[in-house]
Amino acid sequence: MTDTADAPDAHHAAPAPEKTAHCSGPRAASAVAAGDGLRALRRRTTAVLVASQILGGLGVATGVALAAVLAEEVSGSEGLSGLASTSAVVGTALFSLPLATLMAARGRRPGLVLAYSAAALGGAVVVGAAAAGNFPLMLAGMAAFGAGSAANLQSRYAAADLADPDRRARAISTVVWAATIGAVLGPNIAAPAGDSVAALGLGIPVTAGPFLWCSGIFLLAALTVHLLLRPDPLLAARAREAGSAGAGDGEERSLRAGFTAVASSRPARLALATIAGSHTVMVSIMVMTPVDLGHHGIGIELIGLVISGHIAGMYAFSPVMGRLSDRLGRLAVIGLAVVLLGSAAGLAGTADGDHRQSAVGLFLLGLGWSAGLVSGSALLTDSVPQAARAAAQGLSDLTMNAAAGAGGALSGLVVARAGYGWLTALSASLLLPVTLLALHTALRRPSPVRAGDGADAPRGDAQRG
Known part of the structure; x- marks a missing residue:
């Protein structure tokens, strides 16, 4: 199928990209999506998502590399060590629907920022729980930590929002590929990250130190998305489709609509x-x-x-x-x-x-x-x-x-x-x-x-x- 929405709207002059590239909200999204700035917006969106995916992947991989080891230290039981990774997976699943609800209502940017921020909070809770020797609190922190994975997964869909149908899979795969960098670097920086935190003399175990770094990395990812993912790709895609098809903006976007x-x-x-x-x-x-x-x-x-x-x-x-x-x-x-x-x-x-x-x-x-x-x-x-x-x-x-x-x-x-x-x-x-x-x-x-x-x-x- 040929996607005709790439062409500028015949009834509107294309806005200057520099006046809209840093704006947010449906009106700015509509302006950019309908004009000649669409290709530039796609490139910018992909670059921001790749950067946040690298940061998010780095945070997730660094934490996962030591989750079982830290859980064994805090719980004192090898049999309970697997619960840390399980809690992170459960957290990723539990965050998926609230994240989708927020994105459906307000766009990708608020959802990704919230998820990365929750992951940062989770990392801090893990560090505090490890210092206090509180295993249940550590599992709660790991569940919130799983929000980082939820954000990384949703980023692949954000890359597809503005892509033409015949290039959607490539847009998705580019963001998935970016996780390679974090997955490779994460386990390798875990040891020096732990040593650097232990050297501060705060009473934080060496194996918990990397989670403090993870919190900082997730906050950086949230800040990157908040400042640079403008206009929001999902809102821009909706405005683009509404402008090309004459669709209204009153369609239901609830989770029930997704199930249906x-x-x-x-x-x-x-x-x-x-x-x-x-x-x-x-x-x-x-x-x-x-x-x-x-x-x-x-x-x-x-x-x-x-x-x-x-x-x-x-x-x-x-x-x-x-x-x-x-x-x-x-x-x-x-x-x-x-x-x-x-x-x-x-x-x-x-x-x-x-x-x-x-x-x-x-x-x-x-x-x-x-x-x-x-x-x-x-x-x-x-x-x-x-x-x-x-x-x-x-x-x-x-x-x-x-x-x-x-x-x-x-x-x-x-x-x-x-x-x-x-x-x-x-x-x-x-x-x-x-x-x-x-x-x-x-x-x-x-x-x-x-x-x-x-x-x-x-x-x-x-x-x-």
Whole structure:
């Protein structure tokens, strides 16, 4: 489909970009979105989101690297150490819907600022709880800390707000790729960050020190978004669509509208299943692979290399997945995600302590996650009306994190009772519903789901359940 909204409004003179680039509010958003400054606004928005994603990813990765270690120190129990990461995942899920509600009502900027600020507060609570030896308070802090991940996830949708339908997946993948920098740097700065805080003599444990740095990093991310993400991309996208289609501004943007939009669109249901399924399979296998390798006598250095390769697969190749999704269609890349994740489960589950085979399997697991997240996120954005997108996107993040949290919690029990091989097999079985939905969607459509299909198309199957 050809997107005609790129052209300036024939009835209005294009405003000077320098007069609107730093303004906020629907009126300024409408002015920029309707004029020649659209391309400049896209570049500016992407740059701000990439910067905030790097900062947010750095904060999340730094904290996650030491969460289990700090939890064991504070609780005095190895068995309780996993609750810290679980609390962060639960916090990410719990923040998803309130964040979506705020964004649906007021735009991306207030929501992202609130989430990063909550994560900063959570980091400070973790530090205080560690100094006081209060484990329940630490878990509460980790739940608020999870808001940083919620903000990072929502940033990918903010990148798609102003993108043309045939470039949405690439816009999403650019922001996802930016997380690579934080994911790589975070664990490496954890030790010096802890030492620097311990040197202040404040009674803060070395393993809690990095969380103080995380709070500062999240505050910087919030400040970056607050000052520079203007005009708001979601408000600008709504103004652009209203101006090009003559739509009013009174459409319902509640969470109920998001649920209804997903329930009434087959491609949207497929997108939701793809995002949640890919994330659950990835988390369930990834969290237990180091344990399985350790049981086979593999050292921490080799385990670290396996996980590093997995992280590289998750983030570094997301631009490739974005380009493929825009060029070949969303369904093609969803199919690729299923193949990659299934192959990864097979390789990892039959490695039997071979760290090289495990490394290949975990790398493919990261690639499959990237393919599923990018193509699924683009398809979801394609398949619901503009007014319901923020709510539907919040629903997708709630679903993916809740499912992955359950998968991660159950994975240890499966390995303890049945073994790692059974875990990978059960994880791979979660791909069956995605496969069936994809086949059903493909067979019911006259042509594959491509960029611009769905809610952006004037007609078609995307709006029929």
